[in-house]
Amino acid sequence: MKVLVCISKTPDTTTKIAFTADHSAVNYDGVKFIINPYDEHALAKGMELKENHGAELTVIHVGPADGDQIIRKCFAIGADKGIRVNTDAIDGLQVDKEIVAATSGEQFDAIITGRESIDYNGGMVGEMIGELLGIPSVSYCQQLDIDGNTASMKRFIDGGEESLTAQLPVVVSAVKELGEPRIPNMRGIMQARTKPITVVEPATGAANTTIGKYDAPAQKSGCKYIDACNAEQLIEILHNEKKLF
Amino acid sequence: MSVLVYIENWEGAFKKSTKELITYARHLASKLGVELNAVSIGNVENSAIEALGVYGLGKVYSVNNGNVAQFKAGAYTQALSAVADASGASIVVLGNTYNGKAMGPRLAAKMDASIVTGAISLPDTDNGFVVKKTVFSNKGYGYVNLTNEKKVITLNINSYQIEEAAGNVSIEDFSASVDGSKVNITEVAKQTGKIPLTEAELVVSAGRGLKGPENWGMIEELADLIGAATACSKPVSDVGWRPHSEHVGQTGITVSPNLYIAVGISGAIQHLAGVSSSKTICVINKDPEAPFFQAADYGIVGDAFEVVPKLVAAVKNLS
Known part of the structure; x- marks a missing residue:
């Protein structure tokens, strides 16, 4: 069995996002980068498939050379192979065309992505790979078991969840229930140094979207305090003034 | 060139978010000066679709046969893409629901379209086709320029005000060839009595x-x-x-x-x-x-x- 996990690099969750003075770009000065948290859940599921089914686990990342550090972290956690496509990740479709091109010689049984990256919140990488390869995609996947040629999955739907099966290969996008993120052990960290990263030059390069402007969220005009002794005033405001219920 | 809106149903019924989406799509088509068509996929009574006329809906393609009885992302994308082709749509609008998230990106890949997910505004067309969305998980807004000729937009729930408008729904049964045979839905569990x-x-x-x-x-x-x-x-x-x-x-x-x-x-x-x-x-x-x-x-x-x-x-x- 061969498993591919797609890894994105995002600012740490505690980062306060700032923009350049002209609002044309994100100011990444001093920002610490991490593996996109949802991709860690995807990687954890990949590790489980490796341990339970002897899967070979490959990670792929689209980005310039500073992305090697997150591939090494995946190695430390237990990934066997790493591929980096040496180009800026601009939008989901561009990234996916690169992923498909860079892995075109290989047949993966399962491809796992995070449900979205926490920077641009696109939530499209897994689904698009499914379409580009003509295979089933399961979004917001919380459970994945593989038996023979069949994947059994559970995904979130509006107001509930759905169980489904699909013939391999499949691509799923991970929510946090899919797998508990792993912490690298010392042996993994030592091995990570010597595992080679295959660097692939971009195939297509064309972007489909651009972002030329950013805004910070509107600041609240200030909190109106209500004395705890008169807490019921809040209900009066929400009901009579705001007519929220 | 026209706009196509996907009116998602939940066991044959439509939700408030569908009405928000129709209003958005209608405003979008009118801003661009193009026609608006809608598509419904799955088992829906015509009367339920006709009731959406008050939000300004006109022509609705209804794909309603055994192959689309259950949502399967790949099969639904095929149906949606077939209707987009038949209606000459260059822009397809979906709700950013679980199923909208599952099929919107697939559709964009199939159509080689630019896509913005989780849109919260109509596009600014003064200089390109620029749609506002939240980025960095609500820590900021990004203005995404959709540069390809074909475009897919998924609209965030509860981000657009519903507005009624005169509409006269005409339903055309549409037969799309889809293949969902690789996927089987085995169980659907819904929380009952709770608001999602x-x-x-x-x-x-x-x-x-x-x-x-x-x-x-x-x-x-x-x-x-x-x-x-x-x-x-x-x-x-x-x-x-x-x-x-x-x-x-x-x-x-x-x-x-x-x-x-x-x-x-x-x-x-x-x-x-x-x-x-x-x-x-x-x-x-x-x-x-x-x-x-x-x-x-x-x-x-x-x-x-x-x-x-x-x-x-x-x-x-x-x-």
Whole structure:
């Protein structure tokens, strides 16, 4: 069995996002980068498939050379192979065309992505790979078991969840229930140094979207305090003034 | 060139988000001066579709045969793409629901389209085709220019005002060739009697300040009384006091309800990211320094165990 996990690099969750003075770009000065948290859940599921089914686990990342550090972290956690496509990740479709091109010689049984990256919140990488390869995609996947040629999955739907099966290969996008993120052990960290990263030059390069402007969220005009002794005033405001219920 | 809107149904019925989406698509088509068509996929009565005429819907392609009885992302994408071709659509609009998220990106890949997911505005067409969305999990807004000729937009729930308009629905049965044979749906489990958090207009949420899962009764009571969904902070779902499905925040569910009441949640940056686009935020916390107050419209500094029962009593007094 061969498993591919797609890894994105995002600012740490505690980062306060700032923009350049002209609002044309994100100011990444001093920002610490991490593996996109949802991709860690995807990687954890990949590790489980490796341990339970002897899967070979490959990670792929689209980005310039500073992305090697997150591939090494995946190695430390237990990934066997790493591929980096040496180009800026601009939008989901561009990234996916690169992923498909860079892995075109290989047949993966399962491809796992995070449900979205926490920077641009696109939530499209897994689904698009499914379409580009003509295979089933399961979004917001919380459970994945593989038996023979069949994947059994559970995904979130509006107001509930759905169980489904699909013939391999499949691509799923991970929510946090899919797998508990792993912490690298010392042996993994030592091995990570010597595992080679295959660097692939971009195939297509064309972007489909651009972002030329950013805004910070509107600041609240200030909190109106209500004395705890008169807490019921809040209900009066929400009901009579705001007519929220 | 035309706009195609996908009117998603839930067991044959449409939701408020469908009406928001139709209004958005109609405004979009009128802004661009092009025709608007709609597509319905799955088992829906014509009368249910016709009832959407009051939101300005005209021609609706209905794909309704055995192959699309259940949602399968690949098969539904094939149907949607076939209707987009038949109707000459260059822009397809979907709701950013679970199924919209599952098929919108597939459709964009199939059509080689530019896509923006989670849009919150009509495009600015003065200089390109620029759509606003939240980025960095609500820590900012990005203005995405869709540069390909074909475009796909998924619209965030509860981000566009419904508006009625004269419309005369005409339904055309459309036969699309789809293949969903690789996928089998084996079970669908729905929470009954609860408002799904992602669609809720009102949310009552609580955090570690409640001290234990046994104290959630008053939160549920307040939520029930005003018709709100319940939610919680990450630490609370991490320790298992509440299910993960209630966790709102940067790595949980992002909500933008009309009202978000936060009880005993300090307001870490990751939590604020998930709720900051709520229209009215009320914070109840005994710590006057809790950062959540800076993001709040209304605040009560006080003990949740004293304040919440007063709120419950006040709501009961309303009726």
